[in-house]
Amino acid sequence: MSALVAGATELAAGALPAVSGLLPRAVDSAGDPSTAEAVLFWVLAPIMVIAAFGLLFARKAVHAALCVILVMISLAFLYVTQGAVFLGVVQVVVYTGAIMMLFLFVLMLVGVSSADSLVETIRGQRWIGWLAGLGLLVVLAGVIGTATYPDPVGLGTANESTNPRGIAHLIFGQYVFAMEVVGALLVTAALGALVFTHRRRLTPRLGQRERADARVRAGQTLAPLPAPGVYAKHNAMDVPALDPYGRPITSSVPRVLRVRGQEADAAEYAARIDRVIAGKSAVERGALGYEEQHQTPPPQADPAGASVGAPQIGDAVAGVDASAPDSEEGK
Amino acid sequence: MTLTHYLVLSGILFSVGSATVLLRRNAIIAFMGVELMLNATNLALVTFSRMHGELTGQVLAFFVMVVAAAEVVVGLAIIVAIFRTRRSASIDDVNLLKS
Numbered sequence: 001m002s003a004l005v006a007g008a009t010e011l012a013a014g015a016l017p018a019v020s021g022l023l024p025r026a027v028d029s030a031g032d033p034s035t036a037e038a039v040l041f042w043v044l045a046p047i048m049v050i051a052a053f054g055l056l057f058a059r060k061a062v063h064a065a066l067c068v069i070l071v072m073i074s075l076a077f078l079y080v081t082q083g084a085v086f087l088g089v090v091q092v093v094v095y096t097g098a099i100m101m102l103f104l105f106v107l108m109l110v111g112v113s114s115a116d117s118l119v120e121t122i123r124g125q126r127w128i129g130w131l132a133g134l135g136l137l138v139v140l141a142g143v144i145g146t147a148t149y150p151d152p153v154g155l156g157t158a159n160e161s162t163n164p165r166g167i168a169h170l171i172f173g174q175y176v177f178a179m180e181v182v183g184a185l186l187v188t189a190a191l192g193a194l195v196f197t198h199r200r201r202l203t204p205r206l207g208q209r210e211r212a213d214a215r216v217r218a219g220q221t222l223a224p225l226p227a228p229g230v231y232a233k234h235n236a237m238d239v240p241a242l243d244p245y246g247r248p249i250t251s252s253v254p255r256v257l258r259v260r261g262q263e264a265d266a267a268e269y270a271a272r273i274d275r276v277i278a279g280k281s282a283v284e285r286g287a288l289g290y291e292e293q294h295q296t297p298p299p300q301a302d303p304a305g306a307s308v309g310a311p312q313i314g315d316a317v318a319g320v321d322a323s324a325p326d327s328e329e330g331k
Numbered sequence: 332m333t334l335t336h337y338l339v340l341s342g343i344l345f346s347v348g349s350a351t352v353l354l355r356r357n358a359i360i361a362f363m364g365v366e367l368m369l370n371a372t373n374l375a376l377v378t379f380s381r382m383h384g385e386l387t388g389q390v391l392a393f394f395v396m397v398v399a400a401a402e403v404v405v406g407l408a409i410i411v412a413i414f415r416t417r418r419s420a421s422i423d424d425v426n427l428l429k430s
Contacts, residue, residue, distance in 0.1 A: 041340075091373075
């Protein structure tokens with residue numbers, strides 16, 4: 001440990017000669033505050049108090065967090081002014097940089113619009129709270145007002161070899177045990193956060209294999225669903241595809257369109273296919289448009305289906321050919 | 332201006348922080364009130380350190396910061412855990428043990 005301290009102090013001595021010449025003059029670590037310090041204090045103190053009341057009264061949690069950040073950065077200024085250069089830097093890095101960002105992160109996680117409830121669970125809590133806050137203020141004012149203070153010594157001698165080195169000597173010398181304990185506390189806190197945010201899995205994890213097995217067991221469609229009516233006359237999402245018998249497949253239309261009722265009428269297509277299969281007159285088919293030009297022979301109605309396969313494929317090809325101008329019109 | 336002004340400012344900040352803890356019902360804002368109280372304490376410690384010409388006060392303030400960091404980690408984890416189960420960040424909603 002002593003070797004570590006020596007290394008740290010050597011490092012600090014190497015890195016800080018320029019700063020050590022600069023900072024103590026700039027912050028004037030005498031006991032009594034200078035005029036410049038008074039000006040800084042009277043500029044920052046009202047801002048800090050207003051920001052603190054902003055935390056108390058802000059409706060939105062994000063505004064409250066920003067107010068606290070303002071208070072903390074102003075505090076860092078005051079620390080540096082008072083000769084606590086190291087604490088000023090740590091204040092900015094740890095408090096505003098890490099802790100408040102963590103707050104904002106959780107705020108985003110929990111929801112920005114988490115407003116306060118106006119229902120009082122404990123009756124008169126508002127007045128009791130105000131009273132307790134004011135009472136604490138009065139007590140503190142009494143303590144600060146009546147206490148006798150020694151003549152301020154100032155940190156001139158304590159900060160002789162720069163403030164960080166003085167603090168390092170104390171932390172790694174006199175208070176090294178406290179430092180170790182605080183380290184253990186940090187590790188414990190990290191573990192605690194892990195335990196708190198850990199969610200135990202109540203059901204076994206569903207992998208790809210389990211999903212596939214469940215699908216087979218349920219007897220659902222194993223392959224992907226057919227695409228909507230790109231096989232037939234139309235090339236549009238709301239037109240159902242046709243199965244090998246020429247019947248429309250309702251499930252080929254996207255579920256959203258079906259729920260909205262925006263699919264093209266499946267019954268109408270079914271009826272049209274029925275007419276084709278039943279071999280209705282050429283006039284009627286002429287009204288449908290394209291079949292007459294392509295002069296496809298009307299297939300026999302055969303529910304068994306196997307023998308009808310070939311002509312129907314031909315039908316489908318003809319339909320795709322004819323659908324080309326259709327789709328261009330659609331665009 | 333004397334060093335007492337810093338102590339007065341620290342006292343005001345501490346009171347406002349405690350009032351925030353007592354009055355606000357959003358758990359995160361109440362938690363920020365705790366942070367404000369810790370910061371006010373640090374300001375008082377730094378002022379005392381200057382008053383006595385010793386760095387021990389600053390070391391104590393440093394330890395307060397470290398403990399505050401640990402506290403924030405655990406506290407925010409608790410808030411997130413409660414929010415997951417209760418869908419609420421309000422302090423008043425956590426009265427399940429009541430009768």
